[in-house]
Amino acid sequence: MKFGENWTDYQGGKNWEGLLDPLDENLRSEIIRYGHFVEAAYRSCDFDQSSPSYATCRYTKRKLLKETGFSDTGYRVTKYLTATSGIQLPGWAERGPPWMAVQSSWIGYVAVCQDREEISRLGRRDVVIALRGTATGLEWLENLRATLTPLSGSDSGSGSDTEPMVESGFLSLYTSSVGNRRSLQSMVREEIGRVLDKYGDEPLSFTFTGHSLGAALATLAAYDIKRSFVNSPLVTVISFAGPRAGNWRFRCGLEEQGTKVLRIVNSDDVITKVPGFAGWVQKLVEDTQWVYADVGCELRLSSRDSPDLNGISIATCHELKTYLHLVNGFVGSNCPFKATARKMILAECPIEKR
Template identity: 30%
Template sequence: MKNPLSPILYAKHAYNTTIHFIPATATTAMESTTTESKAPWPEVLGSNNWEGLLDPFDITLRLLILRCGDFCQATYDAFNNDKNSKYAGSSRYGKKSFFEKVMLRPSPTDYQIAAFLYATAKVSIPEAIFVHSLSRESWDRESNWIGYIATTTDEVSRTLGRREIYIVWRGTSRDFEWLNVFGAKSESAEPLLRQKTFGATPTTADSGETSSSSSDSDNDEIPRVMQGWLTIYTSDDPNSSFTKESVRTQVLTTIKHLVGIYKNEETSIIITGHSLGASLSILSAFDLAENGITDVPIAAFVFGSPQVGNQAFNDRLNQFSNVKILHIKNKIDLIPLYPSGLLGYVNTGVDFVIDTRKSSSLKESTNTGDWHNLQGMLHVVAGWNGEDGEFELKVNRSLSLVNKSSEFLKDEFLVPGSWWIEKNKGMILDGNGDWVLEPPDEEDIPVPSGPVEEMVTATSGDGEEKVTPAASGNNKRCWIL
């Protein structure tokens, strides 16, 4: 029988150093938090635009940002980027044991996967974003796994008194050549406006002036977004069983279904992503509110986001009082400056600027990739005490995580660089004495999701019967409630 964490990851150093991830129920910190501010949940989600919570840095908000960052990191850790594998471009781990296999700590059972998200594009996409297998038996020729939707379990939700729904977008952790491939061309956000979705009635703000998609339009009143982000978000492929519907449709349909399931609970939607994933987070936050999710708080916590749209896009986004966006950015990171205000783009949301140079544990790196590194930012979030304050860790978070996919830590800590790798790059010795790529467990093989209506009826802990999303592509497997 295989090790439950197969494929085995070379994470020995991580086990020699205590790793503390922060679950929904935890407030673990290195120092007493009894004298620190603990804001009400609506304020943590930005109901007051995070006024008074960033400096001094509220402990509850700090923990939530770290949790979102860990969810983003899970997309990098699970992504199969080995072109020699016929499953390149998919998640290495299935829905049922996803959080266990990415080693979410301390309790991977606090969360449950509702859906995996798959994207395609009708343009050439650089390998830093989409990876395709060299095998003739590839699981899919055009699509890539690009994130997931998860919720707190029933038990955790009862403890918290609320149901948290997370949308997590995979970003890019490698070189920045993909930015040049996309270019900076903008496009009308008309495909996202409500008259195009679910048959809703257009409003005055949605009048026909938004229909233009010409890149050289001078009409500043038209919400415009970067064409590359919109293409990934809205593209479908009728020849793919994973992206017959665009990732946009996957998100809208699944979220509307979950909101219906949990209509009798206090529910919040939290969207998160890093880099490209941050841009998709902002797009999807706008899209959800634009198309009917206006009575549930939507908070996006994004890391190192490129700019997404023009001022008209921001103005329309800001009309939705339930949508709030907090942008965690490193002061020296160049990516948030892209594509540029000179091309009509503006920053979106509330900026929370940190500075990786404040930590004495990090190298004085001149590598722009380090400035954009997610784990480097999370390390600084864990110890941030304001621009003028001394850096001091406030939560018990392993320093070794910084080097998970980089060499950003100072050498004196003796942590190997980019240590999150498969043992022997996934190669095993088979019964014939040949070295071959280890096949995934059956539960980890990519399976197209069925229609969202194809659900399993389960009974919640309070005895109420509810319809519950399946935990894997096999609709006979349901979440344990």
């Protein structure tokens, strides 16, 4: 059977049943393909703190995928995405280095598959929403705001037992707008609405993918889009190294609305274990609204299973290129790593620790 004829299986239509252990070769290719879209987001962002264009995109939409080394995807970038922090800095911080006070930064893009051969291979027109991880000072500060808050944005103390709750810092980066700086939420909604108006009569999929902070924001955005567009097609999240984003009710909400989440985790990566309680303590109390919960299906990898990654640091365990290398070599729980796996060579890019 051709890939396109059962594409919904690879997008999580059946929760990836029978595809994760051992890892199906088609699914492996899809995970790596979406990882490359995230890699393009990293390579496109100006991380030079001395640059006047710091935290902006280095390329035009037309050239982004070509300049980052992924020109043969068959996709076209249609929308740039920025995230704005809701944190108000004290005066002394605003008088410091300019990079410290960057409130709104380029964080990713939307790309729509336009190549007819690729659409035929995929079995539908796919739309990718790719998000990078933490880069700016205010993004780091938002990461530290680990208290749970209702998705409504109200005071966390007023949340009910059935209210979906998410990390306040992630929610701030998704929903905040300052002056003429629009929120990430409004930009994603606008572009998804435009795509649905233009291509809604075709077989269509929305794939949110991100690394670390980008993985958490991708999960929030997918939940929001499925809630905002009740007749939307299949919505899938391919999450690399994502921290926990919300509570058990948020997890249940994702499941109830039919959003599919594949969470790719390196067992040696501490970021995937935070925020929230760990181990047996979490299992005892995760049915309460105040505890973080994992979401979706999980593909669990381990740096220790790769002969090429012996002795790597905690920081390296979290890098996107490490995750793609592990996916490329993973076989299954009984034989976790290909003995002859081809080591993926990816250009160095600035990678955050969260």
